[in-house]
Amino acid sequence: xxxxxxxxxxxxxxxxxxxxxxxxxxxxxxxxxxxxxxxxxxxxxxxxxxxxxxxxxxxxxxxxxxxxxxxxxxxxxxxxxxxxxxxxxxxxxxxxxxxxxxxxxxxxxxxxxxxxxxxxxxxxxxxxxxxxxxxxxxxxxxxxxxxxxxxxxxxxxxxxxxxxxxxxxxxxxxxxxxxxxxxxxxxxxxxxxxxxxxxxxxxxxxxxxxxxxxxxxxxxxxxxxxxxxxxxxxxxxxxxxxxxxxxxxxxxxxxxxxxxxxxxxxxxxxxxxxxxxxxxxxxxxxxxxxxxxxxxxxxxxxxxxxxxxxxxxxxxxxxxxxxxxxxxxxxxxxxxxxx
Amino acid sequence: xxxxxxxxxxxxxxxxxxxxxxxxxxxxxxxxxxxxxxxxxxxxxxxxxxxxxxxxxxxxxxxxxxxxxxxxxxxxxxxxxxxxxxxxxxxxxxxxxxxxxxxxxxxxxxxxxxxxxxxxxxxxxxxxxxxxxxxxxxxxxxxxxxxxxxxxxxxxxxxxxxxxxxxxxxxxxxxxxxxxxxxxxxxxxxxxxxxxxxxxxxxxxxxxxxxxxxxxxxxxxxxxxxxxxxxxxxxxxxxxxxxxxxxxxxxxxxxxxxxxxxxxxxxxxxxxxxxxxxxxxxxxxxxxxxxxxxxxxxxxxxxxxxxxxxxxxxxxxxxxxxxxxxxxxxxxxxxxxxxxxxxxxxxxxxxxxxxxxxxxxxxxxxxxxxxxxxxxxxxxxxxxxxxxxxxxxxxxxxxxxxxxxxxxxxxxxxxxxxxxxxxxxxxxxxxxxxxxxxxxxxxxxxxxxxxxxxxxxxxxxxxxxxxxxxxxxxxxxxxxxxxxxxxxxxxxxxxxxxxxxxxxxxxxxxxxxxxxxxxxxxxxxxxxxxxxxxxx
Numbered sequence: 046x047x048x049x050x051x052x053x054x055x056x057x058x059x060x061x062x063x064x065x066x067x068x069x070x071x072x073x074x075x076x077x078x079x080x081x082x083x084x085x086x087x088x089x090x091x092x093x094x095x096x097x098x099x100x101x102x103x104x105x106x107x108x109x110x111x112x113x114x115x116x117x118x119x120x121x122x123x124x125x126x127x128x129x130x131x132x133x134x135x136x137x138x139x140x141x142x143x144x145x146x147x148x149x150x151x152x153x154x155x156x157x158x159x160x161x162x163x164x165x166x167x168x169x170x171x172x173x174x175x176x177x178x179x180x181x182x183x184x185x186x187x188x189x190x191x192x193x194x195x196x197x198x199x200x201x202x203x204x205x206x207x208x209x210x211x212x213x214x215x216x217x218x219x220x221x222x223x224x225x226x227x228x229x230x231x232x233x234x235x236x237x238x239x240x241x242x243x244x245x246x247x248x249x250x251x252x253x254x255x256x257x258x259x260x261x262x263x264x265x266x267x268x269x270x271x272x273x274x275x276x277x278x279x280x281x282x283x284x285x286x287x288x289x290x291x292x293x294x295x296x297x298x299x300x301x302x303x304x305x306x307x308x309x310x311x312x313x314x315x316x317x318x319x320x321x322x323x324x325x326x327x328x329x330x331x332x333x334x335x336x337x338x339x340x341x342x343x344x345x346x347x348x349x350x351x352x353x354x355x356x357x358x359x360x361x362x363x364x365x366x367x368x369x370x371x372x373x374x375x376x377x378x379x380x381x382x383x384x
Numbered sequence: 385x386x387x388x389x390x391x392x393x394x395x396x397x398x399x400x401x402x403x404x405x406x407x408x409x410x411x412x413x414x415x416x417x418x419x420x421x422x423x424x425x426x427x428x429x430x431x432x433x434x435x436x437x438x439x440x441x442x443x444x445x446x447x448x449x450x451x452x453x454x455x456x457x458x459x460x461x462x463x464x465x466x467x468x469x470x471x472x473x474x475x476x477x478x479x480x481x482x483x484x485x486x487x488x489x490x491x492x493x494x495x496x497x498x499x500x501x502x503x504x505x506x507x508x509x510x511x512x513x514x515x516x517x518x519x520x521x522x523x524x525x526x527x528x529x530x531x532x533x534x535x536x537x538x539x540x541x542x543x544x545x546x547x548x549x550x551x552x553x554x555x556x557x558x559x560x561x562x563x564x565x566x567x568x569x570x571x572x573x574x575x576x577x578x579x580x581x582x583x584x585x586x587x588x589x590x591x592x593x594x595x596x597x598x599x600x601x602x603x604x605x606x607x608x609x610x611x612x613x614x615x616x617x618x619x620x621x622x623x624x625x626x627x628x629x630x631x632x633x634x635x636x637x638x639x640x641x642x643x644x645x646x647x648x649x650x651x652x653x654x655x656x657x658x659x660x661x662x663x664x665x666x667x668x669x670x671x672x673x674x675x676x677x678x679x680x681x682x683x684x685x686x687x688x689x690x691x692x693x694x695x696x697x698x699x700x701x702x703x704x705x706x707x708x709x710x711x712x713x714x715x716x717x718x719x720x721x722x723x724x725x726x727x728x729x730x731x732x733x734x735x736x737x738x739x740x741x742x743x744x745x746x747x748x749x750x751x752x753x754x755x756x757x758x759x760x761x762x763x764x765x766x767x768x769x770x771x772x773x774x775x776x777x778x779x780x781x782x783x784x785x786x787x788x789x790x791x792x793x794x795x796x797x798x799x800x801x802x803x804x805x806x807x808x809x810x811x812x813x814x815x816x817x818x819x820x821x822x823x824x825x826x827x828x829x830x831x832x833x834x835x836x837x838x839x840x841x842x843x844x845x846x847x848x849x850x851x852x853x854x855x856x857x858x859x860x861x862x863x864x865x866x867x868x869x870x871x872x873x874x875x876x877x878x879x880x881x882x883x884x885x886x887x888x889x890x891x892x893x894x895x896x897x898x899x900x901x902x903x904x905x906x907x908x909x910x911x912x913x914x915x916x917x918x919x920x
Contacts, residue, residue, distance in 0.1 A: 083791035098522030134436040
């Protein structure tokens with residue numbers, strides 16, 4: 046089998062396995078939510094409504110039918126890409142996800158860009174003079190940012206830049222005095238498309254603190270990984286050969302070693318962005334960022350079963366998709382990789 | 385070598401200059417970005433939590449209720465002095481002699497935001513819509529038999545049985561009229577993202593985290609004193625606190641703000657850095673004792689617990705005195721009398737009662753006190769009471785703490801698994817009945833145990849036939865006679881000691897110095913239409 050055929054076979058296998066994985070995850074989430082204490086009816090009505098009112102609402106929400114019926118009805122909806130209605134406000138789960146997912150993606154992608162810029166710069170500086178002061182500082186930075194509790198770092202950055210210096214807003218995604226540009230839900234893109242410079246600045250200002258915080262926290266993984274990979278690559282024969290031909294060290298690192306050392310970073314970036322979609326909760330909470338992680342947290346606390354199930358399915362699908370794309374991209378870039 | 389060093393220095397200098405330029409640019413952004421200091425800019429109101437729905441039939445959260453009250457009007461409003469003020473109604477309700485028919489003449493000059501006229505049919509449509517699909521439709525509780533519209537601007541409500549508390553119910557935000565033309569297109573569904581009401585503002589922009597309200601040009605009453613309200617939500621108390629302190633928002637309105645932040649803002653307002661206002665207290669905090677639990681079955685033990693609770697100390701320790709101690713179930717604004725019914729803190733009497741119950745002297749009662757782990761004040765309260773008991777009654781009583789998330793607590797209350805649990809309650813409408821009935825009502829009583837009813841869902845399982853009689857009787861009485869009957873209920877409830885009222889929480893608002901003094905109505909809602917910028 047030639048390489049492109051093997052790649053196609055690999056992709057199709059992964060895609061074929063994805064529905065099975067999604068079914069397993071959604072089944073697990075469905076039953077775990079029902080086992081968990083608490084009830085959406087209680088979350089909506091509190092501790093006050095009488096039995097009849099509770100039963101009426103339970104019936105209205107479809108929670109009075111046998112569990113197995115609920116499960117098959119949920120699966121049927123899933124097959125037809127229907128994630129159902131939120132138990133909390135009867136709005137379509139797909140619509141709610143469509144509103145919150147772009148916010149999380151915008152934050153996640155910007156954070157990855159920040160992390161990559163900082164991480165690569167720190168990693169490169171360290172490798173240029175191994176065991177020197179800069180290298181030591183870079184390594185400390187890598188460990189420090191990796192170990193920092195996200196909520197603490199976020200609060201500290203918020204206090205410094207939003208409260209003490211007052212340069213940036215405390216939280217939110219867009220200035221309250223401006224009208225939100227309509228479109229894709231990615232406010233940077235929507236602001237550019239609508240040609241609204243104030244909206245673009247406003248979006249940028251709101252994005253800066255959460256994205257930088259998240260980016261700085263992630264940059265440690267990038268810098269450490271890059272440094273280790275670069276160190277390995279710099280000891281290979283082809284690099285020695287390049288050096289012996291009199292090529293400058295800067296040239297050797299940037300043009301010869303870096304492209305090969307960046308490949309593992311691509312995997313890290315892919316995995317990080319997948320985990321960030323649902324995992325940036327503490328940052329979203331601290332900066333009041335209306336993303337999908339925050340939506341998930343609220344849905345869990347309100348026992349909004351359909352909403353939790355919908356979000357988990359969407360996040361899982363994205364993780365599968367991004368992992369596949371990263372694998373394909375790496376295979377495309379690196380001819381040595383075979384599937 | 386020197387040349388190399390020179391290049392390095394130049395690179396470092398370049399980096400420093402670029403960094404400083406970036407910082408300068410950033411600070412320039414912050415200069416150009418100022419919330420609403422300019423004239424005719426809307427006022428920015430911030431609070432904690434998202435607003436998932438603006439449908440009056442769905443509204444149950446305080447924040448949604450606040451915004452709906454700006455987008456719509458109700459038939460009546462409770463004034464800050466507790467009196468009933470007609471709004472969409474022309475005058476006070478006319479109740480028939482048998483108490484079964486209520487006639488409400490309506491205003492004739494009111495338009496909905498879609499410019500369709502408000503009339504009796506629109507009001508009937510909105511009430512029926514709430515009865516049919518409303519999340520909290522149980523508050524009407526089969527009280528309404530039929531709604532008729534004998535004239536275009538006359539509403540006739542027929543009741544199943546006389547109900548004095550119906551006046552309070554008519555102020556409920558859930559009965560805010562909505563445009564029948566618009567809402568009848570979505571039969572049986574909630575409309576979360578808009579509200580076509582008759583209020584002083586209309587909605588121009590909605591997302592759960594942000595809403596923009598502008599004055600409604602055809603409003604029938606006095607126009608709002610500001611050019612609009614932009615609402616934004618923050619997720620944490622710290623963010624809200626920081627936003628008001630750094631003038632990024634004009635108004636902070638939240639019951640969920642932490643007590644430490646509340647105190648700091650209170651102090652800022654005392655220094656004159658902010659303006660503070662407080663509304664009538666509608667939210668009460670209490671402890672429910674499970675009278676089915678073996679340890680709490682004897683009334684004397686529950687009475688002892690009532691005497692062992694030092695409200696003043698706990699309020700001071702937990703909220704720096706900002707939560708007022710409460711010895712009644714009904715908030716003072718709608719109090720039936722000014723004499724508190726529940727016993728004062730008295731450790732001697734508590735000890736006496738514990739001894740009478742065969743406790744103390746190497747026979748301690750261990751009370752498992754459950755608190756809602758996601759409510760910070762509950763945890764502090766539990767910890768403080770535990771320590772206070774250790775100080776005062778260590779030979780008779782010991783408190784063990786159990787933190788459980790609120791949704792789980794609500795689910796398990798009726799299972800009777802909690803001995804004592806800290807809870808909160810806000811009446812659905814400002815009337816004593818909206819406090820007494822949900823906490824004490826019982827449909828099926830066996831001796832003093834409730835088998836079915838509110839007392840089961842409230843986790844006390846305590847019932848009293850006299851209370852049931854008085855609750856029913858109070859609905860057919862008016863004026864002082866009704867108040868007497870309600871007072872009787874509180875007295876019996878205090879003797880039964882299934883509930884321990886702790887405190888009341890007043891809604892507080894903080895505004896920037898350039899904004900006028902804010903005011904609340906009698907239902908604890910901020911009057912957004914009266915807020916204005918001083919320089920405008």
